[in-house]
Amino acid sequence: MYQTTVKAQNHSYPVYIGENLRHRTGEYLSKSYSSILIITDETVAPYYLQDVEKSLSQETVFTHVIPAGEQAKSIDTFYQLHTKAIEFGLDRQSLIIALGGGVVGDVAGFAAATFMRGIDFIQMPTTILAHDSSVGGKVAINHEHGKNLIGNFYAPVAVIYDVQTLHTLSDNEIRSGYAELLKEALLADRKLYQSLIMNQLSSLTSQELADKLVRGINIKAGIVEIDERESGIRKCLNLGHTLGHALESILGYGYRTHGELVAIGLLFAFRVSEKTFSMELPYEQLYTWLKSNGYPLNLPYIEPEQILTKMKKDKKTLRSTIQMVLLEDVAKPSLKEISDILLLDYLDDFLEELAQRNQ
Structure with a gap:
C-alpha cells in the first residue's frame, strides 16, 4: 500500500x-x-x-x-x-x-x-x-x-x-480517467507525459496504472497545497477543461465521458498555445495516440458562437473575458486572457480540422 x-x-x-x-x-x-x-x-x-x-x-x-x-x-x-x-x-x-x-x-x-x-x-x-x-x-x-x-x-x-x-471499468471510463493523467503530466512532468504516451491502454498492467495514479495524485496534491481555493496556480488544473466543459454542457451530460471531451479540449489548448506563443507542441503525437486508443475525436456540428457562449460560463472567466490554461511548453503552463474574436477564429479552425480528419 x-x-x-x-x-x-x-x-x-x-x-x-x-x-x-x-x-x-x-x-x-x-x-x-x-x-x-x-x-x-x-x-x-x-x-x-x-x-x-x-x-x-x-x-x-x-x-x-x-x-x-x-x-x-x-x-x-x-x-x-x-x-x-x-x-x-x-x-x-x-x-x-x-x-x-x-x-x-x-x-x-x-x-x-x-x-x-x-x-x-x-x-x-x-x-x-x-x-x-x-x-x-x-x-x-x-x-x-x-x-x-x-x-x-x-x-x-x-x-x-x-x-x-x-x-x-468500461473502456470509455478508462479513456476518461487517463485523459486527466495526461493533463497532470502536461502541466508538471515531461517524463511522466512521455511514459503515458508510450503505453497503449489495452496493455497497461494494474501495477503500471497504480504507479501512474500515484504520480498524478502527487502532482495534483502539490498544486492544491499551494493554492487550495483556486486563486492562482490551481486554475492551471483546468487545462483542456474550458472547451471540455462547454462541450459537455452543449452536448448533454453523459453524451460522452468527461475525460473524452477533456481530451478534445487538450488538443484545442495545444492549438491555441501554438498560435499564442508562436511555438510547436507535440500535437500530432497526442492526436495519434488518442485516435489509436479509441478516443472519439469527432463532434457533431456546433456553431462556434454557441461554444463561445458556454465557455463564458467557465469559472475562470473574468469580466466576460475568457481565461484559458495554455502551455508555453510541456510542463510549463500559463493562464492567458483570449479575446472573443481570436477565440472564434481558433474554434472555427479547430472544429474544421477535426471534421476533416474524422470524415
Whole structure:
C-alpha cells in the first residue's frame, strides 16, 4: 500500500492507495462516528457496496444508491441526499462515505459540506478519473447553464483508493480517467507525459496504472497545497477543461465521458498555445495516440458562437473575458486572457480540422 498526505487549509488528510482496501475501510477511520452513510451509484453498488458495508460491521451504517452518470450531479440528487441524511438520523458526529467515481464524490461531498453546516466525509474513488476529483476538496453539482457552478471547497478527512475497483471499468471510463493523467503530466512532468504516451491502454498492467495514479495524485496534491481555493496556480488544473466543459454542457451530460471531451479540449489548448506563443507542441503525437486508443475525436456540428457562449460560463472567466490554461511548453503552463474574436477564429479552425480528419 502507498500512503501520502495532502495539506488542506483546515486540516491535512491521508490518501491510501492499494489493493483490497475496501475490505478494511474501518481500519482507516481516524475516529469513532455516531453513524455512517455510504453513498454510491447504480453501477458501483452491485460490485463493491457490500464489501464496504462488511468492513464497517461494528458501526451504524446506512446506504443510499443514486443513478449513475453525470446527470446525477443535480440539485434534485443533492436535495435527495439531504432528505436521506435527515431520515437516517445523521448528526454532526456522522460520516458520509462517497463510494464511486467523480460524480458520486462531487455530489456526496457537497451534501457532506452542507449537511448541518458540514460533517466529515471520505472519498473512496472507484474510477481512474476520480484520482483527480477525490483529491483537492472541490465538491459541486451542475447547473443547466454550466458544469460545477454550484459548489464549495471542502476537503475530505481521507481518501481510500482501492485500485482493484478499476478492473470493472468500461473502456470509455478508462479513456476518461487517463485523459486527466495526461493533463497532470502536461502541466508538471515531461517524463511522466512521455511514459503515458508510450503505453497503449489495452496493455497497461494494474501495477503500471497504480504507479501512474500515484504520480498524478502527487502532482495534483502539490498544486492544491499551494493554492487550495483556486486563486492562482490551481486554475492551471483546468487545462483542456474550458472547451471540455462547454462541450459537455452543449452536448448533454453523459453524451460522452468527461475525460473524452477533456481530451478534445487538450488538443484545442495545444492549438491555441501554438498560435499564442508562436511555438510547436507535440500535437500530432497526442492526436495519434488518442485516435489509436479509441478516443472519439469527432463532434457533431456546433456553431462556434454557441461554444463561445458556454465557455463564458467557465469559472475562470473574468469580466466576460475568457481565461484559458495554455502551455508555453510541456510542463510549463500559463493562464492567458483570449479575446472573443481570436477565440472564434481558433474554434472555427479547430472544429474544421477535426471534421476533416474524422470524415
